[in-house]
Amino acid sequence: MFQKMASNLIQWCTQAAWQIALCSWFVLTIFSCGCSGKKAVDSAEVLDVPSAENGQVEMSAVDDAVALVLESAGAVLQRSKENRVIAADLRATDMDDELLTSLASLSELTKLTMPQCTASDAGWQQLAKLTKLQHLDLRDCSVNNQQLILVCSQNPRLRSLRLNGKTGATTVDDDGLAGLGKCDQLVLLAVDGLWISEVGLAKLAAPEELQELYLAQTLVEDLALQDIAKMKSLRKLRLAGTGVSDAGIGLLETLPLEELDLSECSKLSDEVMASIGKMTSLKRLNLWRNAITDEGVAHLSALTNMEWLNLDNTRLSDSGMPALASMKKCTFMHLGSTGITDQGLLHLYGIKSLKDLKVTRTAVTEQGAQGVRDAIPGVAVQLKYVESPEA
DSSP states (O other): OHHHHHHHHHHHHHHHHHHHHHHHHHHHHHHHHHHHTOOOOOTTSOOOOOOHHHHHHHHHHHHHHHHHHHHHTTOEEEEOTTSOEEEEEOTTSOOOHHHHHHHTTOTTOOEEEOTTOOOOHHHHHHHTTOOOOSEEEOTTOOOOHHHHHHHHHTOTTOOEEEEEOSSSOOOOBGGGGGGGTTOTTOOEEEEETSBOOHHHHTTOSOGGGOOEEEOTTSSOOHHHHHHHTTOTTOOEEEOTTSOOOHHHHHTTTTSOOSEEEOTTOTTOOTHHHHHHTTOTTOSEEEOTTOOOBHHHHGGGGGOTTOOEEEOTTSBOBGGGGGGGTTOTTOOEEEOTTSBOOHHHHGGGTTOTTOOEEEOTTSSOOHHHHHHHHHHSTTOEEEOSOOOOTTO
16 A cells, blocks of 8 residues: 555656746745845746756656655665756566556666566566666566566666576577667676576677676587687686586687686596696686696696686695795685695795685694794685585
8 A cells, every 4th residue: 555655656756857947936026026135037048947957856756655665665776966866766666567667767776686576567668668788687587588678678788687596487599588689888798607608698799898798507508608708808707517628628729718607517537637727817716517637727836816616526646735835915815625735735835915715624633734824924714515505
């Protein structure tokens, strides 16, 4: 009942905003003339009529009414200096068509975080009334191709789009990315867990502008990497759980990558490590659960900018540890479920920046862990495996 009443109020405010501004100006003008004893101002004289600035004030009143509805439902809002709502975080909000109708009145909204939304076609049509969106997070929303195209096609200035197929609610595939055909300012695209391949990536308006691309558990294989290799601005790339091969990753050697996630890529072998070793701008590398041996790890010695490294569940042993000694900037290393021992940890003593070292499910002893703590003051060494809540 409250939402319906507030929704009616929003509609009334929108329709009446200019009438209120005009009436207020008229009354104040007459009152001012009467009190001063002056004649009515000649039409040729400059009048302080309701302007776009006055309109901004009145539209902020509309935003206030919408904010009342959304914040009561759990939304977190951010305003501009002009008191207009420019960002809405709806993660704690149970969004429905009625709330989307209210949301559509926020004409200056540029950032919308709305995960797990369950709206109908009517609700998505309301959302499409927002035309200034730059950042859109729809992870785990019940959104399909047509609905996504409807919203994205109305927002050509979109800079980031986040989707996720983890729960199965999102049914977007290659066809849905057609909605990005006019978004030539897009710098971030996340479509983890969706039926996306090189066909969908080919629909992007300006792929060379992309800086972050997240494609974990998608249909991406080497054919898509031919297109990704042309994305010369790409800094962050996630290909976890995809069918990419050693040869495909080799195409990416010249990209300015700072973060690369190749975890659980079953087609990769030591051969790919020669290519990774040439990506000297890398700061984060995830090779979890890959068939990488000491021979492959040896190529990582050139990655002196590394800050975060995951070799968990690889075939690393003490013989491969010298390659990690050159990573003087590294703050995090996960070497769990490997063949390393106390002896291998000696090669880490010189990495004084190390803050977090995980050596769970290895032959490392408490004595070996203490040796690292003594050599690197403040480092946390985890020996005992702790099962995650999701497992």
